[in-house]
Amino acid sequence: MLSDCAKEKIKKIYGNYSDLHSVSMTAMQIVQREIGHLTKEDLIEIAEMLDMKPIELDEIGGFYTMYNVERPVGKYHVQVCENLPCALVGAEHIITVIERHLKIKVGETTADKRYTLSRVQCLGSCGTAPMMQVNEEFYEDLTERNVIEILDGFE
């Protein structure tokens, strides 16, 4: 069920676009932000609001990698950049350190559902590499030591 708050936020941006179809990407982001992922039911409800077919939203959800449709992630989604500038200065090592520390492999979620680990492509922080994004925050200039402090520092 979409929350009233999410519905309000979605309606507020109708005026930004010339038609409702354009609202879809942002609407899905607003809903995902609430619990970290989207369900098929969410898509059906959003589709109803925007006069679209649920399959159209499903297409969007499958194409853009940040949407988690029917793919719950842990409370902290740890996304480490694997692209070249980061790799040149130790990204693979950082990934190994995180895997060992959290005792999961890339693509997995810890049993307590706190952490999910993913590899991602360049996030535009190559000058402060290696780096990772956890939920919506960037953490840059990672080292073997500070990455563990960062992960353990979450409440």
Added chain:
Amino acid sequence: MAVEKILLHNVDKPNSHKLDTYLAGGGYEDLRKALAMGRDDLVQLVKDSGLRGRGGAGFPAGLKWSFIPKDPSLQKYLCCNADEGEPGTFKDRIIIEKDPHLLIEGMAITCHAINSDKSYIYIRGEFEYGAQILEQAIEEAYEKGYLGKNIMGTDFSLDMYVHRGYGAYICGEETALLESIEGYRGQPRKKPPFPALAGLNGKPTVINNVESLACIPGIIRKGSKWFANMGPEKSPGPKLFCVSGHIEKPGVYELPMGTTGREIIYEVCGGIKAGRKFKAVIPGGVTAPMLVEKDLDLSMDFDTMAQAGSMLGSGAVIVMDDTTCMVRTSYIINRFFSHESCGKCTPCREGTIWMTQILERMENGEGRPGDVEELERLCDNIFGRTFCPLGDGAVMALRGCLKHFREEFVYHVENGRCMVKGGF
């Protein structure tokens, strides 16, 4: 190398992202000046400046604007490309986060020039912080009357919105970006028609990169000659270079277009990390074929880089020292392209996956005889046969690496390991 900063003029000031800081430095005065100018004069001024698009292709900005039909009854749009997806690039982010009003002012001037009253900033979803800064800045600009109805008492009105992408490199390609704003999968459109005639919602649309738009207020303030006289004649102006990889002082540097790779690496950025030896440099994001020692004294501008068989692209300079394994480097680059292929056309969708599979087994010491030749054949079969430049980009990057370091690939296949000691 001390140069006057135009694009990064404000970024070190405290609260540089606030309107008050921007106004204290003379902000929005260039918009006032531009609004007093005729549209044609404004387009001509930008043409005369020689500004070429900073998003990668280097298309002349003034010329692009001049393609927009003049019919006042037509809705026209400006879309700012803030997708910043080319690996190695982190220059637009600094403007977005530290000097958003410079971008907003540049966009407002551009909208006046093309007679548009509606504009979008398409920002990649990962830049949530930047998107929020932009939204706050836009709100401030509305409050003070720099956006909205009848700006500065003229008949020019402009609305501006932030639209977030959500994880797709291809949406940096301008027509995929438009698809994405319209709420579809970000797959490129067939050109022609070009966006200047049929873009967003089928209406005339200009798409410009953040840095291109951020150059506009400076051109108004200091004149087209000032801009045209900086750097090479056909590719002038200030340029943001993003330097990363094996380098002592990585970062974003504003330098005149045409600065050489050697100057950037050794004079500006303090040389190769830990005093090691230079091996290769990618001058314009991972799509740009790599260059070697003998190319370091070339002028870093659109035309010279193209003549050297590479490209200036987004100005993302990725430096590699002599511990760098080129098979591994190619594998990482290709893995990116296969991950980001949008799936619309077969040569790119299938081809980039095949290339990545071959490179992966080479990297793992399981390369097979004939793999290097197979890679070259794949390159020939993909290049020029893809719907958009993404597939070509994957080929260009790999060919660039094979051109200089083919023996490393052969060695990997024959010996099941790296030729290079130390490997990153």
